[in-house]
Amino acid sequence: MYERLLREASDQGVDIYEKPMKPTIKGLYCDNNIWINKHISTTSEKACILAEELGHYHTSAGNILDQSKIENRKQELKARSWAYEKLFPLQKIVKAHQSRVRNRYELAEYLGVSEEFLKDAIERYREKYGPFTTIDNYTICFDPLGVLELFD
Template identity: 90%
Template sequence: MYDRLLREASDKGVDIYEKPMKPTIKGLYCNNNIWINKHLATTSEKACILAEELGHYYTSAGNILDQSKVENRKQELKARSWAYEKLFPLQKIVQAHQSTVRNRYELAEFLGVTEEFLEEAIQRYREKYGPYTTIDNYTICFDPLGVLEMFD
C-alpha cells in the first residue's frame, strides 16, 4: 500500500521525504511536499500517515497547524476522511468478510493499516452513516463490526 501511495504522490507531482523528526510528529504536508517520520515502525504506519498527508494535498488549503481554530479542525477531518476512504473503503469490509477475516487485528492486516487507523476509520464511518450502511447485498454494521449478507 505504501508503495502504491508513493507512486500516486509522484504522479501528482508531490515529493515525499522520509526524514528523522520528533516522535510527536509523524508527517507533514506543505506546498506539494510531504515529510514522513523516518522512525515510524512499520510500512503500515507509514502508509496511514502518507494517506493522511495526501488527504491534505487533495482537501486542505493554507496553514492549518493551529487546531484551536474550527476551520482548521474541519480541514484536518477532511484530510483524515480522505485517508480512511482511500485505505479502507467500505467495499473492503465486504471483501474481508468474503475472505473470512475473523477479527479487527486480521482486518487491519488484510487492509495493510494499523489497528489505530482502523478504529479511527470505523468511528468516522459510524459518525457519517450511523450504526450501519448498505452496499449492494451487504449491510455493514459498525458496532459491533460485522457484515450481513442478504439473499438475492
C-alpha cells in the same frame, strides 16, 4: 500499500521525504511536499500517515497547524476522511468478509493499515452513516463491526 501511495504521490507531482522528526510529529504536508517521520517503524503506519498527508494535498488549503481554530479542525477531519476512504473503502470490509477475515487484527492486516487507523476509520464511518450502512447485498454494522449478507 505504502509503495503504491508513494507512486501515486509521485505521479501527482508530490515529493515525499522520510526525515527524522520529533516523536510527536508523524507527518507534514506543505506545497506539494510531504515529510514522513523516519522513526516510524512499520510500513503500514507509514501508509496511514502518507494517506492522511495526501488527504491534505487533495482537500486542505493554507496553514492548519493551529487546531484551536474550528476551520482548521474541519480541514484536518476532511483530510483524515479522505485517507480512510482511500485505504479503507467500505467495499473492502465486504471483501474482507468474503475472504473470511475474523477479527479487527486480521482486518488491519488484510488492509495493510494500523489497528489505530482501522479503529478511527470505523468510528468515522459510524459518525457518517450511523450504526450501519448497506452496499449491494451486504449490510455493514459498525458497532460491533460485522457484515450481514442479504438474500435477493
